[in-house]
Amino acid sequence: MSDETGVSYASVTGRAVIGAAVLGSGMAMLDSTVVNVALKAIGAELDASLADLQWISNGYLLSLASLILIGGSLGDRFGRRKVFTIGVAGFAVASLLCGLAVNAQMLIAARVLQGVAGALLTPGSLAMIQGAFVPDDRPRAIGAWTGLGGVATAIGPFLGGWLVEYVSWRWVFLINLPIAVVTLIVARRVPETKNPDTVPGFxxxxxxxxxxxxxxxxxxxxxxxxxxxxxxxxxxxxxxxxxxxxxxxxxxxxxMMPLDLFRSKQFSGANIMTLLVYAALGAVLFFLVLQLQTVSGYAPLQAGMSTLPITAVMLLLSAQGGALAQKIGPRIPMTVGPLLCAAGVVLLSRVDENPNYILEVGLPLVVFGLGLAALVAPLTATVLAAAPDHQAGIASGINNAIARAGTLLSVAALPLIVGLSGDDYSVPSVFSAGYRNSMLICAGLLVAGGALAALTIRNPERTPTASATAA
The missing domain is CATH 1.10.287 (Helix Hairpins)
Known part of the structure; x- marks a missing residue:
């Protein structure tokens, strides 16, 4: 579809494009935020070890991180709506298998399939918007997609905790089925788009x-x-x-990953920082929710709700973080942001039995969220600005894959590093010591990310104003 035949934001078709994109990507976001809340209940019912719980989290991330770039290329070649709807249908089937799992091995295999489907629908959701709307309406459409997607992220911990506590952990996955059906119905109104300049072959x-x-x-x-x-x-x-x-x-x-992009010090620095920051973020959420349930005695709903300060701060302040970076340049926000996150994680390391929620959980999560709000928008903008315009999509995909790989590797490595294994996640005294050490390691990763930004990120040169030139 060319720009001349694009749809407008106010049209029925335009709303259908946004609706399908938000529902599909929201389903994937919802799943990624609720699974951590369900892990302890899954482990108890399926008699799973800590390694099994790691695989339940990582099986999805593994296939998603590995295939997300190919998923974007398939959409450009064969049609974004077509590949997106295949991904949505596949995600629903995999979610059904997750909900019906009779043992940990079946659940892990189904989570891998979820990741494969997610690699098709995740890049397609934004690509449909980019390809379907007229250029003038794209920023507004992307803003709506981002804001509504944030709502899915916000309700995820609450919904997941409620389902685990009052229904069953299986509905954390089964809830995707009606969402997928509605998404597929809405997507029928989405116009098909392709990239006419896509390169041959995969x-x-x-x-x-x-x-x-x-x-x-x-x-x-x-x-x-x-x-x-x-x-x-x-x-x-x-x-x-x-x-x-x-x-x-x-x-x-x-x-799929052009290495010439990494010749840019700015691009390389931003992506290594992404690896460090998202490794810490993924591990913090993985360990914190288990700590609150195993050691602090939180019910699943309480544990899920406890992480809402991060989402609230991100929803309220992410746009301001991007505006600040645009005004003063990305270097300071990308340096200070990880340090704020590190401070929040150090405070979280004190969570133990009967924690004071406001002082030991809520306040540290607010500090952590402030750091994320400061760094996420300028980080994404820096990655895109460091790549040539014709490779912006590939650059964004690489950054997305690196972020997920960071979480994958940290959730795999940290239990080994801190000496946790087997059924340790259900033994409060053992898990608590490993939790504290893992938080301190995550804080170190974040400090390293901030230091790397200070060394490698440079603010763009400002164009002289007319008055300055005249002077």
Whole structure:
């Protein structure tokens, strides 16, 4: 679809595009925020070990991070609506399998399938908006998509906690089925769009090697204590595949991750910072919700509601964080933001039995949220600005994949580093010590992210005003 035939924001079709995009991406966001709340209940019913709980979280992230770039390319080539709706339908089927899981292994396999489907629908939701609307209406449409998606993120912990406590953890997944049906009905009104300039061919070898690399390293980190021989083999396979991925991307005529983008110090610095910050963010939420239920005695609904300060601060202040960065440049917000997050995490490390919610949970989460609000918008803008205009979509996809890979690796590695395994997540005295150490490590990752931003991020040069030029 060309710009001349694009739809307007106020049209019925325009509202359908936004509705389908918000419902689809919101379903994926909802699932990612509620699963952590359900982990303890899942472990108790399915007799799952801590490694199983890590895989339930990481199986989804593994396939999503590995395939999200390919998912975006498929939409550009074959049609964004078509690939998006396939992803929505696949997500619904995988969610049904999650809800019907009879053991941890079946749930893990279904979560991997969810990630595959998520890799199709997640990039497609924004791409449909970008491709369907006339240029003048795109910023407004993207703003509506962002704001309404934030609502899904906000209600996720509350809804997940309520379902786990009063219905069943299985409905954390089964609730996706009616959402998917409504999404598919609305999507029928969405016009099909493609990218006429998309490159021929797909980097299938890169996708396979990238998946093997992440899977091998993740498996080794999670299973090292229980299956050391197999874990070392997996580690070797993962490292070799990761090396092969880099070699393939350097030689492939149409790579999924063009390495020439990383020649920019700004682009490389922003993406390494993304890896560090999102590694900390994912691990903090994984450990905090378990700590509140295992050690502090919170019910699932209380544990889910406890994380709302982060979402509230992000919804209220993210736009102002972006405006501030536009005014003063991204370097200071991207340096100070992670340090604020680190301060919040250090305060969270004190959570133990019978914590004072306001002082030991709520206030630290507000501080953490302030840091995220300061850094997220300028981080995204910096990544896009550091890439050529024709590679903006690829640059955004790379940053998205790196963020999810950071969470994947941290959730896999930190229990090993702090000495947690087996059923430790259900033993308060053991888990609490590991929780405290993991929080301090996350704080260190965030401090490293802030230091890296200070060293590598540069503010764009300002264009002289007319008065300054005259002077």
């Amino acid at each position: 980097d299938i070898v890169g996708a396979v090697l990238g998946t093997l690399g992440l899977a091998g390293i993740t498996y080794a980190l999670i299973e090292l204590t229980s299956k050391p021989a197999t874990a070392y083999v997996a580690l070797a396979v993962g490292v070799l595949a990761a090396i092969g991925f880099v070699v393939n991307e350097a030689r492939c005529p149409h790579p």
